[in-house]
Amino acid sequence: MFCLLGLLVALVGTALHPVSGQTPGYVFIGCFYDSNRRPLNKLVKNLRGHIDWKALKKTVDSCATQIKKEGYEYFGVQFYGECWSGKDAATSFAKVGPAPLSKCGRGVGTSWVNAVYRLVNLPPCSSDLQYKPLPSSGTVQELTWCSNETSAKLEMSLGYPTRVTGIGMQGKYPDKWMTSFTLEYSEGEMFVPYVERGLIRIFQGNSNWYDLKIIWLVNPSEGTRFRIVPKTWTPYPGPVCARFRLFGCRLH
Numbered sequence: 184m185f186c187l188l189g190l191l192v193a194l195v196g197t198a199l200h201p202v203s204g205q206t207p208g209y210v211f212i213g214c215f216y217d218s219n220r221r222p223l224n225k226l227v228k229n230l231r232g233h234i235d236w237k238a239l240k241k242t243v244d245s246c247a248t249q250i251k252k253e254g255y256e257y258f259g260v261q262f263y264g265e266c267w268s269g270k271d272a273a274t275s276f277a278k279v280g281p282a283p284l285s286k287c288g289r290g291v292g293t294s295w296v297n298a299v300y301r302l303v304n305l306p307p308c309s310s311d312l313q314y315k316p317l318p319s320s321g322t323v324q325e326l327t328w329c330s331n332e333t334s335a336k337l338e339m340s341l342g343y344p345t346r347v348t349g350i351g352m353q354g355k356y357p358d359k360w361m362t363s364f365t366l367e368y369s370e371g372e373m374f375v376p377y378v379e380r381g382l383i384r385i386f387q388g389n390s391n392w393y394d395l396k397i398i399w400l401v402n403p404s405e406g407t408r409f410r411i412v413p414k415t416w417t418p419y420p421g422p423v424c425a426r427f428r429l430f431g432c433r434l435h
Contacts, residue, residue, distance in 0.1 A: 206244040207251045208305040212395045213353070214287035215259070216279040217295045223259045223267035223276055231264035239263070239289045243300065251302060259297030260290070267297060277393035281356050284325065306399065308348050308432035314339040314409075321422070327355050329424040337411040337427065344370070344434040348403045351428035354392035359424040361388040363414040368406035377404055385414060388425070397430070405434060 217223070228249045235241050246266035250258040257272035269275065276299045287298035316323045317338040321330025328337050347368070354360025363385050367374040376383045379401050389396050409429060416423045 205248075207247050208303050209243075209247045209300045210303050210305075210311075210351070210395065210397070211290070212257070212276070212299040212301055213393070214282040214284050214292065215277050215297050215299055215393075216282045217259075217261060217267075217292075217297055218279045220279070221267075222278040223257075223269050223272050223297060223299075225267065225269040226265060227253055227255070227258065227268050228266040229264065230266060231262065234264045239291050243290050243298075247300065247302060255302075257299065257301050259292065259299045261292040261297045262294050263291050273394075281393075301395065303397065306348060308346055308403070309430045310432055311351075312341060312345060312347070312429040312431055314341050314429060316340075327353075327424060327426045329355065329359070329422050331422045333423075335413065335423060337425075339409045339411070339427065339429060341407055341409070341429070344405060344407055345429075345431055346403050346405045346434055347400065347409060347429050347431040349397055349399045349430035350386070351395050351397045351430060352388055353395050353426045354389050355424035355426070356392055358392060358418065359416070359422065360390075360392050361413055361416045361423060361425040362390075363388055365412045365414065366404075367410040367412060368404045369408045369410070370406045374408075374410055377402070388416075395428075399430075403431070 230242050230245055242264055243260055246258055246260050249266060250268055255268040257276055258268040261267055282296045286293050286296045290298055292298040317340055318328050319336045320332040321335055365383055365385055366377040386398055411427055413423045
């Protein structure tokens with residue numbers, strides 16, 4: 184599990200701080216299979232003749248730059264150097280189903296696998312943070328947490344003081360996702376609920392299993408541990424399942 188966490192950080196961590204005026208910001212969505220149906224049906228650019236095998240991020244950067252010029256938002260990098268997208272990419276990229284993260288190692292997909300990204304305007308302090316999942320119940324597999332307990336919570340231990348500025352969340356293939364939740368954080372033993380305008384905020388979650396929803400916090404919060412408290416999910420009754428990411432920066 185921790186190897187997968189490290190792989191996810193390797194996939195997304197370098198994609199969060201573009202050089203101003205050069206590469207647009209983007210985030211890693213996930214690893215998805217392709218097929219003859221071509222869920223991403225336009226080969227925007229073929230970079231296979233220009234691959235730097237020691238720095239594959241350059242391929243993703245080049246693809247992101249071309250995608251922005253073409254006016255698209257979602258794109259996939261396949262076969263190490265093919266840049267795919269299309270006018271329906273936002274809803275079509277996951278049609279064939281998810282692939283193991285290992286098939287998108289170093290940020291690019293293998294043959295018939297897309298490492299899918301989305302262009303995003305990223306605020307300061309928005310690195311994808313590595314954490315240790317500590318669920319109150321259930322299991323974590325392929326970075327996705329599932330529990331049959333209606334009172335289950337997912338604690339994320341960062342191991343050092345951190346400012347969290349955003350939350351990313353996805354569901355579980357093929358039909359499970361969290362629709363609302365609250366956030367708690369701690370610098371010691373006690374957890375404090377995240378509030379806005381004096382009220383505990385109930386965050387709205389996903390509306391499908393595949394897309395990454397990013398919620399930027401109005402009040403960035405600092406702590407060493409953060410906790411997700413599910414409120415509603417689908418299907419209900421049934422297990423609650425979600426994959427969470429934290430965006431922010433380490434405090435020095």
